Amino acid sequence: MPDQISTRRKVLYYGGGLLMVAGIGTFIFHSAWGALGGFENPEFNERLPAVMFTSMAIAAVGGLLNKIGARGLAGSGLILNPDRARKDLKPYSKMAGGMLEDALENRDLSQSVSPGETIKIRCRPCGWLNEEDSNFCHECGKPI
Ligand SMILES: [Zn+2]
Numbered sequence: 001m002p003d004q005i006s007t008r009r010k011v012l013y014y015g016g017g018l019l020m021v022a023g024i025g026t027f028i029f030h031s032a033w034g035a036l037g038g039f040e041n042p043e044f045n046e047r048l049p050a051v052m053f054t055s056m057a058i059a060a061v062g063g064l065l066n067k068i069g070a071r072g073l074a075g076s077g078l079i080l081n082p083d084r085a086r087k088d089l090k091p092y093s094k095m096a097g098g099m100l101e102d103a104l105e106n107r108d109l110s111q112s113v114s115p116g117e118t119i120k121i122r123c124r125p126c127g128w129l130n131e132e133d134s135n136f137c138h139e140c141g142k143p144i
Contacts, residue, residue: 005070005091013069019062026055 030051038044067076072088074081120129121144128139136143
C-alpha cells in the first residue's frame with residue numbers, strides 16, 4: 001500500500017535505532033570502564049578519544065538514519081521537496097486526520113453542512129440565482 005511506510009524506511013528506522021543504542025552503549029561502557037580503572041592504563045587513555053568520538057559519531061549517524069526512516073528523506077528535511085515531504089509524512093497526517101475525525105465524531109460535528117457552501121434559489125421568471133433566504137428576486141423583483 002502506498003500510504004504505508006516502506007520496508008526500506010522501516011529497516012532504516014530500526015537499523016538507525018540499533019546504531020544509536022550501540023554508539024551510546026559503547027560510550028557509556030568506556031566511561032564506566034575508565035572509572036573502574038581504565039584511566040590508569042596509558043593504552044586505554046590513548047585510544048579513549050578515538051573510541052569516544054567514533055561511538056558518538058555512530059550514535060549520531062544512527063539517530064539520523066532513525067529520523068530518515070521514520071519521516072522519509074524529504075519528510076525529515078534532507079531533501080527540499082514539499083510534495084515528497086507530504087507523501088513521506090502521509091502515514092502521520094493520515095493518522096492525525098483519523099484522530100481529528102474521531103474527535104469530530106465524538107462531538108457530532110462531522111454531519112453538519114460544510115461552511116462556505118451556500119445554497120442559491122433560482123428565480124423562475126428570469127433565472128437569476130438568489131440567496132437562500134431572499135423573498136424577492138434580486139434581479140427582477142418578483143416574489144420567489
Ligand atoms: Zn427574477
